[in-house]
Amino acid sequence: MAGMRQTVFIVEDDADIARLVQHHLEAAGYATRWFPGALQVLAQAEKAPPSLFLLDVMVPDGDGFDICRRIRKSPALAQVPVIFLTAKTAETDRVVGFELGADDYVTKPFSPRELVARVKAVLRRFDSPLAAAVVRARNLEINTASMIVTVSGEPVSMTATEFRLLEYFARHVGRVFTRDQLLDAVWQDTHFVTPRSVDVYVRRVREKIETNPDDPEFLRTVRGAGYRFEVPK
Numbered sequence: 001m002a003g004m005r006q007t008v009f010i011v012e013d014d015a016d017i018a019r020l021v022q023h024h025l026e027a028a029g030y031a032t033r034w035f036p037g038a039l040q041v042l043a044q045a046e047k048a049p050p051s052l053f054l055l056d057v058m059v060p061d062g063d064g065f066d067i068c069r070r071i072r073k074s075p076a077l078a079q080v081p082v083i084f085l086t087a088k089t090a091e092t093d094r095v096v097g098f099e100l101g102a103d104d105y106v107t108k109p110f111s112p113r114e115l116v117a118r119v120k121a122v123l124r125r126f127d128s129p130l131a132a133a134v135v136r137a138r139n140l141e142i143n144t145a146s147m148i149v150t151v152s153g154e155p156v157s158m159t160a161t162e163f164r165l166l167e168y169f170a171r172h173v174g175r176v177f178t179r180d181q182l183l184d185a186v187w188q189d190t191h192f193v194t195p196r197s198v199d200v201y202v203r204r205v206r207e208k209i210e211t212n213p214d215d216p217e218f219l220r221t222v223r224g225a226g227y228r229f230e231v232p233k
Contacts, residue, residue: 052083
């Protein structure tokens, strides 16, 4: 519906942090719903999907990693963007978050203004329409209008970020891209996303389209340079 505000579901057990986040997001024009624990958030999201999930990792009745895992397995929610907002600052935790399909990972303590900027950046990436086309490469088909990928005729669940990365590669067959070039083209908000995130997303895409992700046919690594999409003969 025209004029409807985008809604952010916030899963955060600290009431003060939740109120702070709500205040700044609502001041920026978003609607928010706060969930102090893991219970109910997915059931409510299935009824009315939000525009974005903002997940703490350590919450009662579960954890944010598990919530993200379940979001990515849900046909109704798989393409909804996820941002982690957490005190877990280790690089291993950040990698786990991206491997589960997160679109950004923000650590506490955080700047409310930066958090709002990162929410806007993720949603802007998802709002940018793609030119309608169908790209085919052997048993792989990418429909940009419906954002559907099929492998050997079977649909493959992908997040919007994964889809945009694959679509960008497939439109530039044979061209080598550095991580920084991919960040500029797909993520666009390079201030917030690290080149390591590109590696994680390439691995996730390979696991969904390749027969053997460890020996990929389509999405090849060019040692010392970056990645290239090839159409096997």
